[in-house]
Amino acid sequence: MNRKNKWSLFAIVCIGLAIFAYSLKDIPFHVIRNEVAELKWGWLAAAFLCMVISLLFEGLVVYVLLHKQKPSFNFRAALRVPLIEQLFNGITPFQSGGQPAQLFALLQSGIDVGRASSSMLMKFVVYQAMIVVCFVISLLAQFHFLAAKLHALALLVIFGFLVHFFVITGLLLIMYWHSLTKKLVNFGLWPVKRWGKKATYEHYQTVADEKIDNFYQESLRLKKDPRLLIKIGLLTLCQLFFYYVIPYFILLALHVSRPNIFLVLGMHILIVMIISLFPLPGGMGGAEFSFSVIFSTFLTQNSKVVFAMVLWRLITYYFGMALGMGALAVKPQQKKR
Numbered sequence: 001m002n003r004k005n006k007w008s009l010f011a012i013v014c015i016g017l018a019i020f021a022y023s024l025k026d027i028p029f030h031v032i033r034n035e036v037a038e039l040k041w042g043w044l045a046a047a048f049l050c051m052v053i054s055l056l057f058e059g060l061v062v063y064v065l066l067h068k069q070k071p072s073f074n075f076r077a078a079l080r081v082p083l084i085e086q087l088f089n090g091i092t093p094f095q096s097g098g099q100p101a102q103l104f105a106l107l108q109s110g111i112d113v114g115r116a117s118s119s120m121l122m123k124f125v126v127y128q129a130m131i132v133v134c135f136v137i138s139l140l141a142q143f144h145f146l147a148a149k150l151h152a153l154a155l156l157v158i159f160g161f162l163v164h165f166f167v168i169t170g171l172l173l174i175m176y177w178h179s180l181t182k183k184l185v186n187f188g189l190w191p192v193k194r195w196g197k198k199a200t201y202e203h204y205q206t207v208a209d210e211k212i213d214n215f216y217q218e219s220l221r222l223k224k225d226p227r228l229l230i231k232i233g234l235l236t237l238c239q240l241f242f243y244y245v246i247p248y249f250i251l252l253a254l255h256v257s258r259p260n261i262f263l264v265l266g267m268h269i270l271i272v273m274i275i276s277l278f279p280l281p282g283g284m285g286g287a288e289f290s291f292s293v294i295f296s297t298f299l300t301q302n303s304k305v306v307f308a309m310v311l312w313r314l315i316t317y318y319f320g321m322a323l324g325m326g327a328l329a330v331k332p333q334q335k336k337r
C-alpha cells in the first residue's frame with residue numbers, strides 16, 4: 001500500500017469509529033454490556049464463518065478461471081485476489097480500487113496482464129449478472145413489504161437496481177452489439193463536441209473507442225466457453241448466498257426467535273443495492289442507516305438494532321479489510337520475472 005492508501009485506511013477506520021460512537025451515544029453503557037454478555041457466540045461465529053466461506057467461493061472462481069490456463073497457479077494465490085480486493089474496495093469510493101488491486105495480485109503471482117485482465121473481466125461480468133438476478137428475485141418477492149414499510153428508501157433501492165441493470169446491459173451491448181455501442185457512446189459525447197474543445201472531444205472519443213474495442217476482444221473468449229460461464233455463475237451464486245445470509249446469524253445471535261431466512265436474505269440484497277449508491281468508501285453512513293431502518297423490522301429494541309448494525313459492519317466490512325491487509329503482507333508463491 002502506498003502512503004495515500006494508508007491515509008485512506010486510517011481515515012476510514014476513524015470515520016467508522018465515529019459512526020459507531022454516534023450510533024451508541026444514546027444507549028447506556030450497562031445496556032451495551034448486557035447485550036455483549038447475552039450474545040449467542042456460536043451463531044456469531046457462524047456469521048463470521050459465512051463471510052469466510054463467501055471469500056473462499058470467490059477465490060475458487062479465480063482459481064477455476066486461471067488454473068486451466070496456468071496449472072502452476074494454485075488456490076492460495078487465487079484466494080489472495082478477493083482478499084486484496086476487499087481491502088481496496090473498502091478504502092476507495094464506489095469500490096473503484098478493487099479491479100486494479102485484483103490485477104496487481106495476479107501480476108504478483110506470475111499471470112501476464114492480458115490473461116489477468118481477461119479473467120477479471122469475465123469474473124466482473126458474471127458477478128454483475130448474478131447480482132441483478134438475485135435482486136430481481138428479491139424485488140419480486142419483497143417489494144410490497146419494502147414499499148409499505150420503508151417508503152422513500154424503496155426509491156433508493158429501485159435506483160440502485162437501475163444502476164446495476166444499466167451496467168450489465170452496457171456490458172452485454174458491447175459483447176453482442178459492438179457497433180451500436182460505439183454509436184451510442186459517441187452520441188453521448190455530443191455535448192463535448194458541441195460546446196467543448198475539439199482536442200478534448202477527440203481525446204474522449206479515442207479513449208472510449210479503445211476501451212470498447214478492448215472489452216469486445218476480451219468478451220469473445222467469454223462467448224466461446226459457455227460451460228465455464230455457467231460454472232463460475234453457480235460458484236458466484238454460492239458466494240453471494242453466504243454473504244447475504246450473514247444478518248440471519250446475527251439475528252440468531254441476538255436472540256431473535258426463528259427469523260424468516262428468505263425475508264432476511266431479501267432485505268440484505270436490497271441493502272447492498274443501496275450501499276452502491278453512496279460515494280464514500282464502503283457506503284459509509286448510508287450502509288449503517290439503511291441496515292438500521294430495514295432490520296428494525298426484526299428488532300424492536302433500539303439498542304439491539306444498533307448492536308446488530310455494528311456487528312454486521314464489523315463482519316462484512318472491517319473483517320474483510322483486515323483479511324485483505326493480511327493477504328497483502330503475504331508474498332505470492334509464484335512471481336513473474
